[in-house]
Amino acid sequence: MRGTLSDRMGAALLMAPLLLFLVLAYAWPFLGVVKWSFTLPRPGLGQYGALVSDPLVQSVFVRTLRIAAIVTLVSVTAAYAITVVWVRGSPVQRVLAEFCILVPFWISVLTRAFGWVALLSNRGLINTWLQSIGFISEPLTLVRNEFGVVVGMTHFLIPFAVFPLASAMRSLDERVLLAARGLGSSRMRTFWTVFVPMTRSGIIGAAMIVFVFSLGFFVTPAILGGGRSVMIAELIYLRIFQSPDWGLGAAISVVLVVFVGALMALLFRSVKPKQLV
């Protein structure tokens, strides 16, 4: 290599602006948040102690983990069903599946949450329809509870689960499937014993992405939960803006980052990053 010194200078000059920007606008303020968690309202470990002892905070943590687990299970399963058609269907089926995946993906989270409000609320489409055919007399409570939150989050996260699944299914050698069928294995058996095990890395990747996303989700639970099924992210918001308790909000944020970081580390130990994309 020629001119190593000027090479190093050039690299430093080109990379510096973004690195500097992120250090000043992201890393430094994050350390400030960590500092809040140890100093507000009083210096010490009080906020972390409160996390362990406060029953409200605990119930929010448990609810968040429960909702994230349900959403992960449902959305990865649903994503799997539509990805099979998107990757292996006939040309027309592929175009239709792609449309159904990409259109919601590009539509803002607010519009999608609003669509669910329009469907599920007391005077929404589903209740109006069920009442008009006389199936029910009182509207069903479908939003402002955990059901609404799970539905909205699943809807939001299915496209995110599709992408790792699709790449796993695309890299799968079709001849193996044809061989299994040719040797007399039924459709179902080929699917469960050949197809699914061979897309394992995609399933793990999709589940991890959806689970991590659900843990820090804010907008959809806040709108469809209507303040009744608060998740971690909304709790942080409430602690910072409604009952000014910045220290506790900061401490919950720090715990969330550490937890997500640990999950990601686990993922990268079990699956090589290349298998995900």
Added chain:
Amino acid sequence: MPTYRPGPVSLVLALLVALFLLLPLLAVVPVSLTPSRMLTMPSGELSLRHYRSLIEDPRWLDSILLSIRIGVVSSALSTVLALTFSLGVWMFQPRFTAALVGFVLLPMVVPPVVSAVTLYFLLTSVSGISTFFGYDTWLGVAMAHSVMTVPFATVLILVSLSQLDRRIDLAARGLGASVWERATRIIMPNIKFGIVTAALLSFVLSWEEIGVTLFITSVNAITLPRLMWMGLRDNIDPAIAALSVILIIVTVLVLAVRSVITRRQTAP
């Protein structure tokens, strides 16, 4: 040649998922045509009054203009930063590249609510120094959006660089081109599609951004998603349905145009 195609069970399940994905997008259409001031199904007559209120109510127009301004500024900032950084990575392959790229991607990986608290801390701290740039100002929002979009722009530009043939850069270098000439006359023309995509994606992400925006604005910098949020939380305004229908139609049109273009490119 035989191919492995999904069977009837797969097709039925996929159809159910497809319906689930489209249902809430279709549901906003009838709501947007209701003549009532409340969020209800229209019974009998239809009305376009909520579409009219989008044009006549200055709040909607103001927030749309503000969102465009913030999107343009933050997209320009994050594209320029991502581009220079990626050029440095590609041209010089410095040591610790993996760690540096990992650092740049953090805002994409960290839960958005934590990034929101972080940027809230930043902007409230800066507010003491400058009223121009801090909490609840449009420049502050633009900068915060850049933090959130710059990892996506960097990924897109790095991906298009990875498809570039290194030998053309080596040839330019062998012929005596300076770093500046190599970057602007050899590399950038070859990745211009990636750069434009990065800028567009940054704009779209900023245009839709709500999670961080909620934490860093209160009364002055009301972006379009922030205004929608206020309408959704308090009493649900059917104007949001009208706006949603318009946004959905625009999205579908853009995707359709894009798929026609890519099909032409792949099948000449």
